[in-house]
Amino acid sequence: xxxxxxxxxxxxxxxxxxxxxxxxxxxxxxxxxxxxxxxxxxxxxxxxxxxxxxxxxxxxxxxxxxxxxxxxxxxxxxxxxxxxxxxxxxxxxxxxxxxxxxxxxxxxxxxxxxxxxxxxxxxxxxxxxxxxxxxxxxxxxxxxxxxxxxxxxxxxxxxxxxxxxxxxxxxxxxxxxxxxxxxxxxxxxxxxxxxxxxxxxxxxxxxxxxxxxxxxxxxxxxxxxxxxxxxxxxxxxxxxxxxxxxxxxxxxxxxxxxxxxxxxxxxxxxxxxxxxxxxxxxxxxxxxxxxxxxxxxxxxxxxxxxxxxxxxxxxxxxxxxxxxxxxxxxxxxxxxxxxxxxxxxxxxxxxxxxxxxxxxxxxxxxxxxxxxxxxxxxxxxxxxxxxxxxxxxxxxxxxxxxxxxxxxxxxxxxxxxxxxxxxxxxxxxxxxxxxxxxxxxxxxxxxxxxxxx
Numbered sequence: 001x002x003x004x005x006x007x008x009x010x011x012x013x014x015x016x017x018x019x020x021x022x023x024x025x026x027x028x029x030x031x032x033x034x035x036x037x038x039x040x041x042x043x044x045x046x047x048x049x050x051x052x053x054x055x056x057x058x059x060x061x062x063x064x065x066x067x068x069x070x071x072x073x074x075x076x077x078x079x080x081x082x083x084x085x086x087x088x089x090x091x092x093x094x095x096x097x098x099x100x101x102x103x104x105x106x107x108x109x110x111x112x113x114x115x116x117x118x119x120x121x122x123x124x125x126x127x128x129x130x131x132x133x134x135x136x137x138x139x140x141x142x143x144x145x146x147x148x149x150x151x152x153x154x155x156x157x158x159x160x161x162x163x164x165x166x167x168x169x170x171x172x173x174x175x176x177x178x179x180x181x182x183x184x185x186x187x188x189x190x191x192x193x194x195x196x197x198x199x200x201x202x203x204x205x206x207x208x209x210x211x212x213x214x215x216x217x218x219x220x221x222x223x224x225x226x227x228x229x230x231x232x233x234x235x236x237x238x239x240x241x242x243x244x245x246x247x248x249x250x251x252x253x254x255x256x257x258x259x260x261x262x263x264x265x266x267x268x269x270x271x272x273x274x275x276x277x278x279x280x281x282x283x284x285x286x287x288x289x290x291x292x293x294x295x296x297x298x299x300x301x302x303x304x305x306x307x308x309x310x311x312x313x314x315x316x317x318x319x320x321x322x323x324x325x326x327x328x329x330x331x332x333x334x335x336x337x338x339x340x341x342x343x344x345x346x347x348x349x350x351x352x353x354x355x356x357x358x359x360x361x362x363x364x365x366x367x368x369x370x371x372x373x374x375x376x377x378x379x380x381x382x383x384x385x386x387x388x389x390x391x392x393x394x395x396x397x398x399x400x401x402x403x404x405x406x407x408x409x410x411x412x413x414x415x416x417x418x419x420x421x422x423x424x425x426x427x428x429x430x431x432x433x434x435x436x437x438x439x440x441x442x443x444x445x446x447x448x449x450x451x452x453x
Contacts, residue, residue, distance in 0.1 A: 018219035019212040021186045022179065023067050025074045031211075032172035033064055036163045043163060050076050054133055056118065056142040056152065059165030062210030065143035068165075069114045072141065078110040079103055085120035090128060100137050111138055118142035119151035126153040133159055167209020174204045176211050180218050181235070193222045193233040199240040206244060206288040217244040244288075261287075265340075266297055270305040274344040281333075281340050291332045295321035298339050302346075309349035309424035316342045347424025355418040362412070369409035402436040 024030050027037060027047060036043045046052045052072060057065040073080040081096050100111035113129075115121065121129075132138045133156065140160060142148070148157060168176075180187045181195050195218065207214035221235045221243045228234050261283055268276035284294055295317070302317035320339035324332035376388040393403045408415055420426040420433070 017216065018180055018188065019062075019215040022176065022183070022215065023070050025071065027071055027075070030064065030067065030071060031176055032168040033068075033165055035166070037068070042161075047072055047075055050078070052076065052112070052139060052141075054138075054140040054156075054160040056140075056144065056148045056157070056160045056162050057165055058144045058146065058148050058162070060167055060208075060210065061145060062207075062212035062214075063165040063167060064211070065165055066116060069116075069141050069143060072112065073114070076112060078112045078139065080112050080114065082114040082116070085115055085117040085125075088115075088121075090125055093125065093128060097132050097137065100132070104137060110136075112141060113138045114141040114143070116143045117145075119144040119146040119148070123153065126156055130155050130159075168211050169209070170204045173207055173209070173211060173214050174200055177203060177214055177218055180215055181222075188219065188222050191222050191233055192231065193225075193235060195235040195240075196237060199235050199237045202237055203240050203244060208290050213244065262297060265294075266301050269298070269301045269340060269344040270348065272344055272346075272348060274341040277340045277344040278337055281336060285333050285336075291324045291329065291336060292321070294336055295324055295339070298336070298343055302343050304353055305348055305350060306343055306346045307349045307352040307426075308429060309347040309351075309421060309426050311425060313343050313346045347426075349421040349423050349426050351419055351421050351426065358417045362415070362417070366411065369411050372406050372410060374405070375407065398440075400436055400439060402440055404437070404440045 027044060030037055035041070037047075038044060043055070057068060059065060069082070073082075079100070081099070083092050083096065096111070096113055100113075103109045103111055129138065129140065130153065133140050140156070142152065142156075142160070144151065148162060177195065177200055181189070181193050183189050203214045203217055207217075217240060218235065221239045222233055224243075225233050225235065225239055261280055265277060265280035265284065268280055281294065285291075299314065299317040299321055302313040306313040317339050320335050323335045327335065373388060374390060374392040393405045395401050395403055397403070406413065420430040422430070
């Protein structure tokens with residue numbers, strides 16, 4: 001490295017974004033993702049032992065995919081090369097492969113190739129890498145925000161271990177933000193800044209598990225906020241809101257109000273009040289709540305509180321969930337409004353909740369009771385010798401496609417779990433089921449006998 005290269009590297013170290021400067025250098029400095037880098041986990045052991053095989057990290061932005069790759073780079077004795085799939089071509093990969101072959105042949109040293117945004121490589125580029133990953137010339141580390149099973153060559157997938165990174169927990173984000181403000185070596189400690197508790201809570205909450213997003217907001221806040229009379233830079237809640245371009249209607253340290261708003265939203269839909277539902281929806285959107293989080297709440301309510309009274313409600317909720325992911329804000333708020341008001345206005349029934357609750361209690365009480373022999377699988381050889389399927393009555397052979405027979409275990413004969421309400425579509429369900437049972441019990445006009453059993 002010449003003098004100019006050294007000067008350039010020092011400048012980059014000092015002026016690179018905060019999120020980049022704070023990247024951990026060792027595994028012990030990594031925050032979050034303990035499900036894959038905890039001390040008892042495979043990836044932790046493999047990195048520590050320098051026995052890493054090809055891996056692919058996938059997960060949302062800001063969860064630490066590149067960070068883990070950098071940690072590996074600082075830990076491994078292998079040569080570490082990095083390319084970005086958005087700008088790299090086949091020529092770049094050919095150069096890496098040639099250097100890796102030379103290094104392996106002359107010194108027996110392995111080469112790790114880190115490819116960021118690996119899903120952006122075309123099929124030809126991925127196919128080119130395959131034989132070199134297969135014969136050990138390269139140890140591949142891929143990073144992607146997309147599901148690799150859909151976006152990455154199946155052959156590469158089969159030769160790699162897949163690790164899914166989750167959005168960072170709220171406490172992890174808070175830990176990183178405090179480190180960013182106080183660290184004098186890699187953070188903003190030299191600026192003598194101070195972040196208020198409600199601002200810290202807010203940024204950790206609305207960042208959605210994206211550490212980079214939260215750190216960028218803190219850096220922007222410190223760099224653009226004037227010093228107070230006490231000589232410190234104060235990152236207050238209004239400053240945090242402005243820097244991350246999201247608003248907090250009200251956030252407290254415990255987060256109670258956040259969950260109170262969600263609770264009020266759900267209870268308003270359950271209580272058939274579309275006006276209150278859309279009001280609390282607006283409060284959550286105004287505060288920067290995740291649209292996917294809101295969509296999940298609507299889906300739950302559609303099933304839990306509407307259920308079979310309007311089976312279409314869950315379809316509306318699921319469609320809304322898919323639509324908001326594809327459309328994004330600000331138009332997603334219209335989709336959520338439609339879904340929330342549909343669920344609020346729909347007839348209500350919690351019969352499905354009661355049914356599965358009663359059924360689970362019965363299973364817990366009575367265990368695995370024997371299944372009636374006529375319902376048991378009869379598709380395999382010699383099943384008939386065991387009596388499996390013997391005496392089964394095929395419903396479509398009978399009027400109304402219904403025949404009375406024992407479906408529950410004999411020990412539970414006559415037991416009912418589903419009790420349709422008198423609301424919405426369940427009125428028709430109740431009438432339909434009653435008619436089936438009534439007509440099945442009536443004597444046949446030709447034979448003078450009721451249906452079998």
